[in-house]
Amino acid sequence: MVSHRLTQKLDEEKVFKDPVHRYVHVYDKLIWDLINTSEFQRLRRIRQLGTSYVTFHGAEHSRFNHSLGVYEVMRRILEKFMSRPAWSTEMPGWSEEDRLLCLCAALLHDVGHGPFSHSFEKVFDTDHEEWTRKILLGETQINQVLQQVSADFPHKVNEVIAKTYENKLVVSLISSQIDADRMDYLLRDAYYTGVNYGNFDLERILRVMRPHEEYAVIKYSGMHAVEDYIMSRYQMYWQVYFHPVTRSADVILRKIFKRVKDLYEQGYRFACPPRLLEGFLAGKIELKDYLRLDESTILYYFQMWQEEKDGILADLCDRFINRRLFKYVGFNPSSHMRLSLELEQLFKQAGIDPDYYLEFESSSDLPYDYYRPGEEGERLPIHLLMPDGELRELSQASHIVQSISGKAQTDHKIYFAQDLLEKKEKTYPAVVAKIKQALRDAEKSGVR
Numbered sequence: 001m002v003s004h005r006l007t008q009k010l011d012e013e014k015v016f017k018d019p020v021h022r023y024v025h026v027y028d029k030l031i032w033d034l035i036n037t038s039e040f041q042r043l044r045r046i047r048q049l050g051t052s053y054v055t056f057h058g059a060e061h062s063r064f065n066h067s068l069g070v071y072e073v074m075r076r077i078l079e080k081f082m083s084r085p086a087w088s089t090e091m092p093g094w095s096e097e098d099r100l101l102c103l104c105a106a107l108l109h110d111v112g113h114g115p116f117s118h119s120f121e122k123v124f125d126t127d128h129e130e131w132t133r134k135i136l137l138g139e140t141q142i143n144q145v146l147q148q149v150s151a152d153f154p155h156k157v158n159e160v161i162a163k164t165y166e167n168k169l170v171v172s173l174i175s176s177q178i179d180a181d182r183m184d185y186l187l188r189d190a191y192y193t194g195v196n197y198g199n200f201d202l203e204r205i206l207r208v209m210r211p212h213e214e215y216a217v218i219k220y221s222g223m224h225a226v227e228d229y230i231m232s233r234y235q236m237y238w239q240v241y242f243h244p245v246t247r248s249a250d251v252i253l254r255k256i257f258k259r260v261k262d263l264y265e266q267g268y269r270f271a272c273p274p275r276l277l278e279g280f281l282a283g284k285i286e287l288k289d290y291l292r293l294d295e296s297t298i299l300y301y302f303q304m305w306q307e308e309k310d311g312i313l314a315d316l317c318d319r320f321i322n323r324r325l326f327k328y329v330g331f332n333p334s335s336h337m338r339l340s341l342e343l344e345q346l347f348k349q350a351g352i353d354p355d356y357y358l359e360f361e362s363s364s365d366l367p368y369d370y371y372r373p374g375e376e377g378e379r380l381p382i383h384l385l386m387p388d389g390e391l392r393e394l395s396q397a398s399h400i401v402q403s404i405s406g407k408a409q410t411d412h413k414i415y416f417a418q419d420l421l422e423k424k425e426k427t428y429p430a431v432v433a434k435i436k437q438a439l440r441d442a443e444k445s446g447v448r
Helices: 028-037 040-045 052-055 063-082 085-090 096-108 117-124 128-137 139-148 153-160 168-174 180-193 202-208 220-241 243-267 275-282 285-291 295-305 311-321 333-349 418-424 429-446
Strands: 009-018 022-028 209-212 217-221 327-330 358-365 382-384 391-392 409-416
Touching: 009 063, 022 028, 022 063, 028 040, 028 096, 028 139, 028 285, 040 139, 040 285, 052 243, 052 285, 063 096, 063 117, 063 168, 063 180, 063 202, 063 209, 096 168, 117 243, 117 382, 128 139, 128 153, 128 418, 139 153, 153 180, 168 180, 168 202, 168 217, 180 202, 180 220, 180 418, 202 209, 202 217, 202 220, 202 295, 202 418, 209 382, 217 220, 220 358, 220 382, 243 295, 243 311, 243 327, 243 358, 275 285, 295 311, 327 429, 333 358, 333 409, 333 429, 409 429, 418 429
Parallel strands: 217 382
Antiparallel strands: 009 022, 209 217, 327 409, 358 409, 382 391
């Protein structure tokens, strides 16, 4: 029996003005009710690009923006698929419930992200995907809305996001190498950072996308649009997402969380106690505590901790708030162990704590990959639908994509407090000279 909730429409279409897609259209009451839950509204207070705003001043957009955008891309994909009866044979068992599952998964795929999520997760050993699951299945407004469809509907939405749902076509539209999520964040992040790298022809891709059994395929005539999309992703990672200045801010952010955690475990008495972080610091995190956190809360603590008696915490917070970032040099990963031991000892000799003022950091990305039997990791390659009806994997037809396929690129940087080295130079001239020489040597060996 089909739930009335599956087919219930709004009395009047709701429209969000959007700088990327022009408009986001909402017709289903289910989607409108999900948008108005407190858990989804919380995403307004979490930036999409974390600390990238310190590098690209326009990057203030939120997870809320992005989630609506992913929903809109998904809505347009489904609109094209379902308006063509000839494609019905390529969508076996497709139902109204599957349509709603796609839209809900697109809207809610990022609902578990926390403040400065990836840096926060590294220190407190949390996982936004696990929090997404808890929000979907726990005692939340989102769960209550989804339950109105059916008792198992929240579980199905979770399975789509977790990539375990039985209908693989549904999963692929939200999680593959060309999906609604990636298509929105590339365009959106390019727009808000003011760069051109992430731009590609979304309209063309949507026109040439076709459902095919367990995944969507692209007509061969649209190959060049997909090449542009792949190269856009490649450029955005190296020019925006892995920008060394942004990574410097990330390093300081992680150092702040680490210092707070260390002080908490030592029994330090904070002038401004981190009450909203106590569950994380004690390793006993409740869902209600997680949902209370957003970036405005974290930044409030950073503002207050600039006046803490602990000099390291006060200094790190001042660095983050006032953009006094660490300097950086490249290094060769083959010398990582020797170099890290050497620099840690030299920093200690100079009276600088390497735990908080020195960091070896590496960022890696695989712009496009294809399935290789026997290797771990799930890869769903992009397939082209050839004029004769056969399918061909993208890198076999595109020389451009072939040149970067399966080739992970990694950038290695050493981050350090240059200003502290300058301050210590008068007291420890010989030690600081050795540090500077070691950093110069690392930079030479790390040139790509």
